[in-house]
Amino acid sequence: MNGIFIIAHAPLAHALRQCALHVFPDCGRGVLAMDVQPNVSPEETLSAARITMDQLGTDSTLVLTDLFGATPCNVAQKLVDGVNSRLITGVNLPMLLRTVSYRHESLEALVQRAVVGGTQGVMQVAITAPQNQARRKNDQNIYDHQQ
Numbered sequence: 001m002n003g004i005f006i007i008a009h010a011p012l013a014h015a016l017r018q019c020a021l022h023v024f025p026d027c028g029r030g031v032l033a034m035d036v037q038p039n040v041s042p043e044e045t046l047s048a049a050r051i052t053m054d055q056l057g058t059d060s061t062l063v064l065t066d067l068f069g070a071t072p073c074n075v076a077q078k079l080v081d082g083v084n085s086r087l088i089t090g091v092n093l094p095m096l097l098r099t100v101s102y103r104h105e106s107l108e109a110l111v112q113r114a115v116v117g118g119t120q121g122v123m124q125v126a127i128t129a130p131q132n133q134a135r136r137k138n139d140q141n142i143y144d145h146q147q
Contacts, residue, residue: 002103002110003030003056007049007076008066010035019093020100027100032056036072046075053079060084060107062099064091086111094121
């Protein structure tokens with residue numbers, strides 16, 4: 001089974017992990033998080049990340065970060081270099097829940113599931129009518145009150 005490691009600006013990483021534990025209470029050992037603090041150097045952050053990733057005890061790890069080009073992502077890029085792991089940036093809760101659901105699949109399949117889950121979880125929600133439902137014959141037209 002793949003490990004999942006969230007590295008993000010404080011307090012996002014631990015907040016996402018708590019959400020995952022709320023939905024999947026049994027995922028605690030396979031999902032770890034590290035909040036990157038603003039007053040800690042990237043070198044210290046990388047050292048702490050290596051220790052945390054080793055605690056997963058898995059052969060392969062999916063690392064999720066919040067923002068491409070920021071310190072968490074830059075640290076994660078160094079972390080995954082040369083080990084059996086993949087890195088995805090732009091983590092959101094739908095992405096994380098998808099990865100937890102499918103963490104038993106191959107690492108490559110998990111990457112695809114994560115990206116799809118993250119992108120499909122972002123959508124505009126209709127306010128006045130259920131989204132993706134056709135109007136029924138007797139539904140009131142929203143313009144009926146206008147002349």
